[in-house]
Amino acid sequence: MSPNIPVIAIDGPSASGKGTVASRVALTLGFHYLDSGALYRLTALASRQKGIPVLEQAQQYEQDIAECAAKLDVRFEGELIFLQEEDVSLAIRDEQTSREASRVAALGAVRAALLQRQREFLQAPGLVTDGRDMATVVFPDANLKVFLTASAEERALRRYKQLIGKGFTANMVDLLKDICERDERDASREHAPLVQDSRAGLLDTTYLSADAAVAEVLRRYQIVSSHDCV
Ligand code: CDP
Numbered sequence: 096m097s098p099n100i101p102v103i104a105i106d107g108p109s110a111s112g113k114g115t116v117a118s119r120v121a122l123t124l125g126f127h128y129l130d131s132g133a134l135y136r137l138t139a140l141a142s143r144q145k146g147i148p149v150l151e152q153a154q155q156y157e158q159d160i161a162e163c164a165a166k167l168d169v170r171f172e173g174e175l176i177f178l179q180e181e182d183v184s185l186a187i188r189d190e191q192t193s194r195e196a197s198r199v200a201a202l203g204a205v206r207a208a209l210l211q212r213q214r215e216f217l218q219a220p221g222l223v224t225d226g227r228d229m230a231t232v233v234f235p236d237a238n239l240k241v242f243l244t245a246s247a248e249e250r251a252l253r254r255y256k257q258l259i260g261k262g263f264t265a266n267m268v269d270l271l272k273d274i275c276e277r278d279e280r281d282a283s284r285e286h287a288p289l290v291q292d293s294r295a296g297l298l299d300t301t302y303l304s305a306d307a308a309v310a311e312v313l314r315r316y317q318i319v320s321s322h323d324c325v
Pocket of ligand 1: 197277
């Protein structure tokens, strides 16, 4: 890892607002942004396109799914994401892909296949990244580590608004159930479970607006960067 390039690692559970906060912090600081969850979503989509039964039998197909992850032909262009030159920015956000992503993300071989690819996003002048294991595994030397969370109900509501806003149909009861199941799977899995790193400060956004959460991360970054040899 490049010791002179600053990293802000934001981890947290599903729909806690990590993506919104991390991308806006990156924009404000002029840093690069890595949405690590998108790589798991892309792996799920690419595997499904190859006919692998990701939802039902992810474990039996671990090596095939890991091969899809290693060979992902992906291009990030602003907010757009292309898989083999096809714009999949919306497709990777639907609920089926969300469920599948959570399953492929539990596979050790898949995580290993994506590790180096994630680290390659670390480029000057800096990186803001969000996911589950950014602080614990991928960027353990990050200058600032934040564990961003919110109540499950608030997260389900945010996901509901996000899906409706993108023209998908959604149902609050199902979303809440899904979020709780995904929390359980992310936290209890063997490889890189979702845990708060010992150096990560908690940021509970249940009653915080996105603007306030962004401001708080920037405030924390200012504190560490003025006391750090960044
Ligand atoms: O939007 P949401 O937070 O539910 O998902 P995401 O951040 O796009 O990540 C999709 C899935 O990938 C999650 O269910 C996680 O299980 C997994 N993931 C992971 O295991 N490690 C990461 N660094 C990022 C995502």
